[in-house]
Amino acid sequence: MNAINPTGWRPSIGENTPDGTSQTFTGNRALQLEEALLFELGNADRSGVDFPATDDIDLSALGPMARAERPDLPGLSEPETVRHYTRLSRQNYAIDLGVFPLGSCTMKHNPRLDEKVARMPGFADVHPLQPVQTVQGALGVINELAQWLIELTGMHGVAMTPKAGAHGELCGLLCIRAALEAKGDPRDVILVPESAHGTNPATAAFAGFKVENIPATPDGRVDTAALTARLGPDVAGVMITNPNTCGLFERDLKIIADAVHAAGGYVYCDGANFNAIVGRVRPGDLGVDAMHINLHKTFSTPHGGGGPGSGPVVLSEALSPFGPLPFTARQVDGSIKLIEEEHAHEEHPQTFGRMCAFHGQMGMFTRALAYILSHGADGLRQVSGDAVLNANYVLRSLDDVLDAPFGSAGPCMHEALFSDDGFAEGFSTNDLAKGLIDEGYHPMTVYFPLVVHGAMLVEPTETESRAGLDQFIGAMRSLADRARAGDERLKSAPHLAPRRRLDETLAARKPKLVYKES
Amino acid sequence: MRYLPLTDADRSAMLSVIGAGSIDDLFADVPAEARLSAPIAGLPDHASEMAVERHMARLSANNTTAGSVPFFLGAGAYRHHVPATVDHLIQRGEFLTAYTPYQPEIAQGTLQVLFEFQTQVARLFGTDVANASLYDGSTACWEAVAMAGRITKRGKAVLSGGVHPHYVETARTMAKFTGDMLDTSAPILSATPDDDVLIARIDAQTSCVVVQYPDILGRIPDLAKIAAAAQAQGALLIAVVTEPVALGVLQSPGSLGADIVVGEGQSLGVGLQFGGPYLGLFGCREKYLRQIPGRLCGETVDADGKRGFVLTLSTREQHIRREKATSNICTNSGLCALAFSIHMTLLGGSGLSDMAKLSHIAARKAAAALAEVPGVTVVNDHYFNEFAVNLPKEARQVVRDLADRRVLGGVSLGRLYPQEASLANGLVIAATECTTDEDIAALVSALKEVLA
Numbered sequence: 001m002n003a004i005n006p007t008g009w010r011p012s013i014g015e016n017t018p019d020g021t022s023q024t025f026t027g028n029r030a031l032q033l034e035e036a037l038l039f040e041l042g043n044a045d046r047s048g049v050d051f052p053a054t055d056d057i058d059l060s061a062l063g064p065m066a067r068a069e070r071p072d073l074p075g076l077s078e079p080e081t082v083r084h085y086t087r088l089s090r091q092n093y094a095i096d097l098g099v100f101p102l103g104s105c106t107m108k109h110n111p112r113l114d115e116k117v118a119r120m121p122g123f124a125d126v127h128p129l130q131p132v133q134t135v136q137g138a139l140g141v142i143n144e145l146a147q148w149l150i151e152l153t154g155m156h157g158v159a160m161t162p163k164a165g166a167h168g169e170l171c172g173l174l175c176i177r178a179a180l181e182a183k184g185d186p187r188d189v190i191l192v193p194e195s196a197h198g199t200n201p202a203t204a205a206f207a208g209f210k211v212e213n214i215p216a217t218p219d220g221r222v223d224t225a226a227l228t229a230r231l232g233p234d235v236a237g238v239m240i241t242n243p244n245t246c247g248l249f250e251r252d253l254k255i256i257a258d259a260v261h262a263a264g265g266y267v268y269c270d271g272a273n274f275n276a277i278v279g280r281v282r283p284g285d286l287g288v289d290a291m292h293i294n295l296h297k298t299f300s301t302p303h304g305g306g307g308p309g310s311g312p313v314v315l316s317e318a319l320s321p322f323g324p325l326p327f328t329a330r331q332v333d334g335s336i337k338l339i340e341e342e343h344a345h346e347e348h349p350q351t352f353g354r355m356c357a358f359h360g361q362m363g364m365f366t367r368a369l370a371y372i373l374s375h376g377a378d379g380l381r382q383v384s385g386d387a388v389l390n391a392n393y394v395l396r397s398l399d400d401v402l403d404a405p406f407g408s409a410g411p412c413m414h415e416a417l418f419s420d421d422g423f424a425e426g427f428s429t430n431d432l433a434k435g436l437i438d439e440g441y442h443p444m445t446v447y448f449p450l451v452v453h454g455a456m457l458v459e460p461t462e463t464e465s466r467a468g469l470d471q472f473i474g475a476m477r478s479l480a481d482r483a484r485a486g487d488e489r490l491k492s493a494p495h496l497a498p499r500r501r502l503d504e505t506l507a508a509r510k511p512k513l514v515y516k517e518s
Numbered sequence: 519m520r521y522l523p524l525t526d527a528d529r530s531a532m533l534s535v536i537g538a539g540s541i542d543d544l545f546a547d548v549p550a551e552a553r554l555s556a557p558i559a560g561l562p563d564h565a566s567e568m569a570v571e572r573h574m575a576r577l578s579a580n581n582t583t584a585g586s587v588p589f590f591l592g593a594g595a596y597r598h599h600v601p602a603t604v605d606h607l608i609q610r611g612e613f614l615t616a617y618t619p620y621q622p623e624i625a626q627g628t629l630q631v632l633f634e635f636q637t638q639v640a641r642l643f644g645t646d647v648a649n650a651s652l653y654d655g656s657t658a659c660w661e662a663v664a665m666a667g668r669i670t671k672r673g674k675a676v677l678s679g680g681v682h683p684h685y686v687e688t689a690r691t692m693a694k695f696t697g698d699m700l701d702t703s704a705p706i707l708s709a710t711p712d713d714d715v716l717i718a719r720i721d722a723q724t725s726c727v728v729v730q731y732p733d734i735l736g737r738i739p740d741l742a743k744i745a746a747a748a749q750a751q752g753a754l755l756i757a758v759v760t761e762p763v764a765l766g767v768l769q770s771p772g773s774l775g776a777d778i779v780v781g782e783g784q785s786l787g788v789g790l791q792f793g794g795p796y797l798g799l800f801g802c803r804e805k806y807l808r809q810i811p812g813r814l815c816g817e818t819v820d821a822d823g824k825r826g827f828v829l830t831l832s833t834r835e836q837h838i839r840r841e842k843a844t845s846n847i848c849t850n851s852g853l854c855a856l857a858f859s860i861h862m863t864l865l866g867g868s869g870l871s872d873m874a875k876l877s878h879i880a881a882r883k884a885a886a887a888l889a890e891v892p893g894v895t896v897v898n899d900h901y902f903n904e905f906a907v908n909l910p911k912e913a914r915q916v917v918r919d920l921a922d923r924r925v926l927g928g929v930s931l932g933r934l935y936p937q938e939a940s941l942a943n944g945l946v947i948a949a950t951e952c953t954t955d956e957d958i959a960a961l962v963s964a965l966k967e968v969l970a
Contacts, residue, residue: 038634044867049601051872051951057879059767063900065731065738067769072641075866078603085631085860089612092627096611109521110615113567119605122578127591128793129929130582131921137580138792144577151561163653163794164849177695202846208695211841249547280545285552300521304608304853305628306618306813308653308795324691341687342936353691357594357656357684357782358793370574376564377557379519385541386524392544393532411536411544437624442617465523466532492821497623500821507818507830511807513647514637 032498035087039515042074048081091498092305093442099464099472101394103415103445103457104197104245106275106297111374114301114367123366128358132338139336142359143328145369149293149314152380154284157320159313160327161360165272168292168311169203169239171324171355175290175315176237176266177207178322178352185264187236193222195246195449200239200270209236216451220246220406220417224256231263237289241270243277243413245449246406247391247457257287266290266319274298275461276388276414279381289316295361299368310364321350326359386462387414390469394458397473401480405452414461420454424486429454432483434501437494439475519564584790584926588957588964590884592904592948593734593929594655594682594760595793596785598873599952604787604860608853618813618849622828623820628852629827632815635859642765642862643757643779644772645801650813650829651850652798655782656688659728659758661800661811661845662778663689663698666726666754668809668844673698674723676753678716679705680733682760683934689728698725704938707908707931709899711737717747724753726778731757731771732764734934735897735946736881736904745775754778761785762799763950764902766874778802786865787857797854807831811845873951877903880949880958887962888947893969897944904948906931909969913945916968925964 027034059066076084093100100107118124122137132139146158159175162168173190180187190204193214201211214230215223222240238260242250250256257267269283269291275298283291295301295310303309315323325348326340339347341354375383388411395416399407403421406412420429433443433456445457460469482490494500524532529541538544545553557563565573584597591597608614612627619625619632632650639648652658663675675693677686677700686702693700701719706712711733720727727748732738745755757771759781771779783797784790802810808831816830865873881903885896893910909916913930920927931944949958 035630037630038863039637042863042866047866047869047872048603048864049869049873051869051876054872054875054879057875058882059875059878061882061885061900062767062878062902063738065740065768065774065900067765067767070867070871071765071770073638073862073865073867073870075869076863078601078864081603081860081864082607084863085607085613085856086610088627088630089607089610090627091624091630092612092616093621093624094612095615100617102617105617107615107617111521113570115609115614117571117574117578120575120578121583121585122581124789124791125583125585125597126581126792127584127589127595127597127790127926129591129593129595129933130584130926131918133918134582134921134926135792137577140577140580141574148561151558163657164847166846166849167653167657170846174691174695198843199846201841202843205841205843206696206846208697249545251547251549254549254552277545277548279557280554281548281552282554282558302614302853303617305613305616305625305631305856306650306852307849308851308854309849310795325687340933340936342933353694354684354687355657355691356654356688356794357682358654358796361794362792363795366574370570373562373565373570373573374521374567375519377559377561379522379564381554381557382519382522385544386522386529388544389524389529389532389536389541392536392538396536410546411538413547433621434623437621442624443621462522462524466528468523494623498626499623499824499826502622502820502826502828503818504828504830507816507828508833511814511831512817513633513807513814513830514640515633 033087033090035084037515038084039074041084042076044070044072044074046075046077048076048078098441099460099468100442101444101458101460103459104272106459106461108300108461109463110300110302111371114370117370118363118366123362136336139328139338141365141369143330143336145365148372149312152278153291153314154282155314156317157315157323159315159323161324161355162292162311162313163356163361164307164309165292165294165311166199166203168313169199170207171313172268172290172292173203173207174352175319175322179319180236182350187234189235191227191230191235191238193240195244195451196239196241197245197270197272219409220248221250224252227256228259231259231265235263235265237266237268239268239270241272243273247412247415247417248406249413253286272297273414276384278384279377280384289319295364295368300371301364301367308361308364310361322352324353324355325351383462390460390462390464391416393469394460394473398476401477415457415459417452418456419452423483427483427486429456431490431493432479434493435479435490436475438496441472441475587924587926588960589926590928590947590949590961591926593934593946594782595790596761596948596950597790597952598763598785598950600787600789600861601864603864604857607860608857613856619829622826626826629815631856631859633817633827635855636815638859638862639799640801642762643801644770645779646804647807648801649810650815651855652800652812652847653851654794654796654798655760655780656685658780658798658800659685660689660692662756662780663726663728665778665809665811666756667698669806670725670752670754672723672725674701675726675728676701676716676719676724677728678730679703679712680735680737680739681728681730681758682734685758704935705735707897707906707941707944709897711739713739713744717744720748720751720753722751724751726754726756728756728758731759732902735906736901737898738900741771741774741776756780763874763877766870767878768902783858787861788854795851795854797851797858809844812847813850876951877949880953881905884947884949884958887958891962891965903950904946907945907947909943909945912942919968920964923964925961927961927965
């Protein structure tokens with residue numbers, strides 16, 4: 001075959017695609033470019049890096065484990081590499097391209113100042129085990145960010161090392177277990193509302209707890225009566241998301257926290273949705289004992305196609321003594337001390353230990369600190385205000401064409417929740433979501449929270465303009481009309497994306513996780 | 519505020535659509551006593567880009583950077599040269615500002631990168647399959663131990679004394695809560711790794727044996743021998759690679775019989791970054807596929823039969839399985855995986871091999887030079903780019919004194935093992951292709967001064 005497309009599907013000239021345009025020889029369609037796999041393009045002899053000659057190097061000090069042949073890894077020259085990844089990048093949707101309304105994910109603008117700051121050599125080119133006298137500035141960043149997080153949440157301490165939100169949840173639950181063990185009060189049940197993120201029950205189980213679900217009330221909140229009725233000597237604590245995954249504020253959190261504390265338990269708050277309340281509500285004032293903060297959500301460190309995240313955990317006075325190593329402490333002379341295993345027995349004897357090598361996600365700390373300093377206390381308050389305003393604007397601009405299960409109860413927080421109620425027979429939330437792709441948007445979060453049928457959770461964030469939202473709302477109204485009218489073409493959407501619907505069943509039934517030459 | 523597009527006119531027009539009088543009214547569900555009426559007191563207000571940059575630059579300047587001095591630190595994080603292309607490409611907004619690829623039709627870029635990354639990791643490690651990355655090497659190591667427990671239904675993990683102490687501490691923290699038993703020991707400052715001692719500790723209750731390759735002192739264990747001993751008892755061998763560049767010149771752990779191979783991918787593309795974000799690598803035998811923690815990307819076809827990629831086998835994961843998930847992990851280290859993959863693509867097998875050889879020769883030169891310093895002995899028989907030396911005095915203070923002379927002279931074992939008096943004089947020295955002959959001369963001369 002002479003086509004330059006070596007990747008296994010047939011380019012067919014002249015056939016019409018469903019949208020009426022003809023296919024091409026290459027499989028490309030103008031700026032929509034196909035890209036072969038690295039393993040079809042490169043080979044192990046090609047390289048994009050120049051090194052001095054290595055033929056004469058004596059390798060005897062490697063000993064008997066030396067390998068005979070170089071690894072079978074394809075290389076590309078620099079121009080080929082740039083082109084490969086640039087072409088691939090163009091098959092991605094991104095915040096830089098438009099509204100990315102994934103509920104509970106807080107896809108907001110990522111400032112480029114933060115990227116510049118993270119690359120300053122004093123942060124990017126320092127080793128985690130350098131003598132502390134040589135990394136005072138880097139430790140200063142950690143300490144300064146820690147102070148901001150404590151102030152913004154009204155808490156007592158903060159564990160900076162957790163590497164992502166779920167790792168932060170684990171940190172909080174390990175603090176709770178350590179605190180209970182210190183009291184000689186072993187308890188093994190964690191209560192989790194049914195609307196919780198899946199990470200909550202998974203984390204609780206991973207930390208060795210039994211998980212029990214707590215029902216929701218018809219207005220989308222935790223059933224306070226059911227929760228308090230379940231409290232007892234076996235309940236270690238509760239995990240509550242606030243604002244919750246229905247986009248609503250848990251009004252009773254303080255009442256719940258008081259009851260949990262009275263019963264000898266602790267309150268973990270999932271801080272995934274902190275963006276809705278930053279600068280306006282401090283979880284510490286609501287009786288929370290531990291809460292992770294997703295720096296990649298509220299404080300805008302880039303999501304990077306699925307990480308790295310960063311999940312510092314703010315802690316109450318009751319839980320702070322149990323937090324992980326290492327951590328920083330400012331000394332009277334202004335220098336920053338690093339508390340590691342060596343000093344732990346004097347300065348932090350009740351720690352539950354270490355959660356990871358080194359100091360946490362430093363590259364995210366620098367970005368988050370630059371973001372926080374840019375906004376300041378006044379700006380962060382405006383962030384939550386505009387985030388909630390944008391979500392309510394979306395809610396009220398769509399609630400006549402889409403069912404909003406909790407829409408009549410009053411304003412939502414940072415995200416608007418809709419259901420598939422009213423769609424034509426056989427039309428689903430997924431169809432509307434895939435239609436949104438053809439309109440040039442990333443879909444909202446779908447089928448979550450599980451408590452709403454065909455859930456669509458829309459979080460616009462504060463970095464969308466009104467004009468941008470109006471266009472998005474227009475697209476959503478058009479799609480809602482089509483789903484209600486039963487437009488068959490919606491069921492096979494997307495039609496215009498680099499790929500049409502992908503066969504996920506095939507992928508799971510016959511897993512192909514690595515390239516093999518056929 | 520430069521990151522907020524709404525104007526006051528927008529806000530009032532939108533409030534009237536909503537039917538609310540003010541933004542504060544939208545927070546009516548928050549109990550009045552918990553609602554702050556003004557910005558939090560005592561914190562600074564917003565700042566210009568210039569002001570923030572100045573503040574951060576001042577903090578940045580208050581560090582000694584690896585590139586500015588003779589630099590010999592390793593112990594789980596290595597300074598390699600990263601081509602400019604890597605950082606340029608990872609800053610493309612379509613990679614940087616994308617989310618987890620849950621909508622595959624508009625995320626084929628990220629997904630194909632992950633598929634290529636998985637293949638690169640599997641080939642590097644010599645394993646059948648690999649995942650789309652974990653947080654870092656230390657958490658990947660624990661996930662492997664937990665996975666071995668699920669597979670063998672046994673609760674005792676035997677860890678070599680050569681495993682990075684932070685990795686051991688991380689596992690110890692987790693094991694306290696899951697009830698797994700960890701059989702651990704500190705390393706002994708001797709020329710060869712603890713292979714035989716380790717083998718003697720394996721029994722019929724052992725779920726896995728965890729061996730770092732090369733180990734924390736730079737020694738290179740005989741994985742094939744340990745694999746055979748572990749597998750004879752029905753235990754799995756987990757190999758831990760904290761310096762993946764080593765596999766440019768060393769046999770892959772998978773080819774030597776390791777069942778699970780985990781590692782820290784920071785050496786390629788990611789940079790030092792004061793310890794994070796880093797990149798957890800995870801590969802294993804295909805038969806354990808459904809026990810792998812974290813995300814997996816798989817090949818499939820779309821409705822037109824075109825090849826495409828999706829996240830797959832998500833029935834292992836927390837958002838489907840909740841409390842029955844194989845792990846609570848919800849993210850990978852996507853952008854770091856991209857950086858690793860691009861760097862690996864630029865290198866190719868021949869480039870990786872060259873980089874490894876140049877790192878090795880730099881370490882040999884450093885070892886030879888240090889062996890000439892009075893009172894200093896080189897511990898290792900064999901090593902890749904890192905080796906231990908025994909000093910005539912406490913290494914922790916020596917490292918601080920070297921830093922005062924603007925030489926970052928290695929990682930003291932006293933810092934890594936504060937409770938082990940027998941290791942107090944030990945120092946671990948790493949070199950890479952970045953290390954020059956002048957750097958080595960500066961280390962030797964500063965060390966002579968400090969030891970005098």
